[in-house]
Amino acid sequence: MSTMGDGTRAVRAGLPEPEQYEPTLPGPVFAAHFHLSGEPVGPYTYGRETNPTWTHLERAIGELEAPGEQVETTVFASGMAAISAVLLSQARTGDAVVLPDDGYQALPLVREQLEAYGVEVRTAPTGGDAQLALLDGAKLLWIETPSNPGLDVCDIRRLVEAAHAKGVLVAVDNTLATPIGQRPLELGADFSVASDTKGMTGHGDILLGHVSCLDPELGAGVRRWRKVVGAIPGPMEAWLAHRSLATLQLRIDRQCTTALALAEALSKRADVAGLRYPGLPGDPSYPTAVRQMRRFGSVVSFVLADKDTAERFLGGLRLVDDATSFGGVRSTAERRARWGGDAVPEGFVRFSVGAEDPEDLLADVERALDAAAAR
Ligand SMILES: *Cc1c(COP(=O)(O)O)cnc(C)c1O
Secondary structure (H helix, E strand, O other): OOOOOHHHHHHHOOOOOOOOOOOOOOOOOOOOEOOOOOOOOOOOOEOOOOOHHHHHHHHHHHHHHOOOOOOEEEEEOOHHHHHHHHHHHHOOOOOEEEEEOOOOOOHHHHHHHHHHOOOEEEEEOOHHHHHHHHOOOOOEEEEEOOOOOOOOOOOHHHHHHHHHHOOOEEEEEOOOOOOOOOOOOOOOOOEEEEEOOOOOOOOOOOOOEEEEEOOHHHHHHHHHHHHHHOOOOOHHHHHHHHHHHOOHHHHHHHHHHHHHHHHHHHHOOOOOEEEEOOOOOOOOOHHHHHHHOOOOOOEEEEEOOOHHHHHHHHHHOOOOEEOOOOOOOOOEEEEHHHHOOOOOOOOEEEEEOOOOOHHHHHHHHHHHHHHHHHO
């Protein structure tokens, strides 16, 4: 499958060998324990450690993260569970870790936790590969590219080379791109981590996360951590996620194409400032993004005049839900400053492009912008 296209791999990812009278994708297995006599070994023992539905999903994600490679994937109850699994299982008292200061809004909470355990946390912005300057003596470098919601991009290969030369492990939060947009393990990262709540599952109805690694020892550490904290996904969620992966390429291709069209349309408007989309030639992220990304994501961000204009715009949209999160088939947008966690202006809008017909979506946005400006 490793030589096939993304769509082919997505529809077949993680499926078991065909067996007469068995379904293509076996249904969710609900089990707290499994029949187990004698020595407690074997693939399925207790439901906090293993579950056949996870096995299929983990295989599927692995095939997307590192086609043709032996890869260890562990699924979690949420993206935050996956992120914490890497950081909290790797960092020890006295270690230093490098985090982005413009990353996901819950990262500062993780930072507090790390510091409470006696871990030194250093931060720098994503843009301009600024984290490069903080690597000396560090244990782990955490990258989030494109950053969220600012959409800055850093050069993964360059950061990995510098980090590995200093014995520093590298983890990439790949939530925004998904593995069909960017493959961190291929770019040299030790951990590819994601919230699969977003584009990976794409329907805005489940929370899930995963960590993939090529090094079996690192993978085992992550898996051990899941057993310790018990941050396991339910079998139903895992099965729904696997089902959703079949349409990953269809969804993401459509969403990325429309996102570029939206960014182009917005770039022509005088009432839109601070427009960012990594796939827009001319965007500061573009030169690095084209070298490491295969698709540029479904998120476009921009700044309207002020809080009220942004709220009028969001209220005027008919096809776009005012909601947080991103990557889903139904477009969403939100005024990001309402959360207080990101360093963004009051009129900053994070727009997640869905799978609607592009012409309908663009017309809705143009109309809502006109109406918001007319007041
Ligand atoms: C949403 C998100 C997370 C957290 O994921 P949950 O599934 O909500 O726990 C982490 N990183 C990024 C970049 C995200 O967008």
